[in-house]
Amino acid sequence: MGLNTRIEACIAQSVALGQGRGSVPPKLASALGYATAPGGARIRPTILMSVAMACGDDRPMISDAAAAALELIHCASLVHDDLPCFDDADLRRGKPSVHKAYSEPLAVLTGDSLIVLAFEILARQSSHAPDRVAQLIMTLAQRTGMPGGICAGQGWESETEIDLSAYHQAKTGALFIAATQMGAVAAGQEAEPWFELGARIGEAFQVADDLRDALYDAETLGKPAGQDDLHGRPNAVAQLGVQGAISRLRDILGGAIASIPSCAGEAQLAEMVRMYAERLTPVAPTVAAATTPTRHV
């Protein structure tokens, strides 16, 4: 089974668990599926699985649960971020956002249910390796909630004085740090040495996202463009210009490769980061429109 197939299978299985059988509220059950498939590039679970495989992947069911849990949290964050009180986004991944397709109450509940489901599917694997599962739950919680997870990242956007470094690490970096650390933990390794790789990939995605937000139109993005400018959010392109931001992106990805801890699959992991570097570096928008497919991260 290829990596993509494996990831889609474990996400689908987890969502089916949340959708249940018999007497369940049908719209909410349907919204769980809508919010999670078809997915974007599944980058976070792909990084998680790549790290787990580089570390031996000796408990594949634990890696599967970790990858699915992480993607469910990411999907939940997209559903809540799109709500009228945040980005008020009508589109996500090229289709109506959950609150547009269903309703605002169902979008709030979809996000809540996906967060809960993420922790449930991890806990269900506990009998196979209780220490790893507890560590996975703690890592995912710390990178999702307060004080240092993506909720904290969003929370900074309600402040007039922002700690930019804390903001970026929490808002975009957190789930990439979770990806590398959870991949290592799922395969029985220590989390700490994998922090830097996750943090640097997160930084790279932030800069790439800033570039895309500034350069691409809504059709290419599959979501509204120019949102950072509109919401007055900090943006690497505003700080460094387009060429400066592209140079910065390359530097960060070089640092990411250099930070990979010594492990059996080190060379393959470096290759994966190089591949993302290729895909992340935007080309000029006119060329992009003609040659590249729509990418959703």
Next chain:
Amino acid sequence: MGLNTRIEACIAQSVALGQGRGSVPPKLASALGYATAPGGARIRPTILMSVAMACGDDRPMISDAAAAALELIHCASLVHDDLPCFDDADLRRGKPSVHKAYSEPLAVLTGDSLIVLAFEILARQSSHAPDRVAQLIMTLAQRTGMPGGICAGQGWESETEIDLSAYHQAKTGALFIAATQMGAVAAGQEAEPWFELGARIGEAFQVADDLRDALYDAETLGKPAGQDDLHGRPNAVAQLGVQGAISRLRDILGGAIASIPSCAGEAQLAEMVRMYAERLTPVAPTVAAATTPTRHV
């Protein structure tokens, strides 16, 4: 230490963990405290602790984490339920609801962060008793999310055809079932025999809540009154009348006492249910206004 003090201490300690130190978004950190204290009667953690103590409470730190986690989930549900897209409630526990006191984005994030924190504080206790902690996380998740938890309960309110039994069990019963089952599991007992006690207490609270919603004004309730009528939600008073609903409440509580599994603290638990029965049974509203303090559940 009295039970109330113990419960308040473990909730405060958990919230402090979520609030963190150093560079955290201050408004969101403050909102976590605002949403969780001063609390209502802390009924769910009190039931959980009472069951744990009736079962021997041999791992008090696990019971503490379980009680705090359950109350955090309850508080999160109140914050999200009060949002404009649900009940649009300006008041909660006699003070402005979180979205009124802070903002709607911060209220969404407060609920999300409290849900995540609940699972994190449980996972942190894993090294002391991994099997119990995994079971606690699964039980809490099942009673919180989809397909059978309070999210599912809320989800039914977006349907035109409602399965009333599934709706009530998920909407109000779920966290009481979590309370009795998590209390037993925290003390090393099986969850299953404790289902019925939780389900019946949940039913009793639903009927009592329906009575209060129909009989009391907003000042006494500390939140808007007449909400069931307004939102066309099913209500025991509408079905049975006031006296019929009071009789039903007494029957349910009698059944609850009869359902208590055999354990060392059985008699004390029965006493606790009787005490709640006293407190739950509403008196006529004019008498209530003169003689009883405001109660928040």
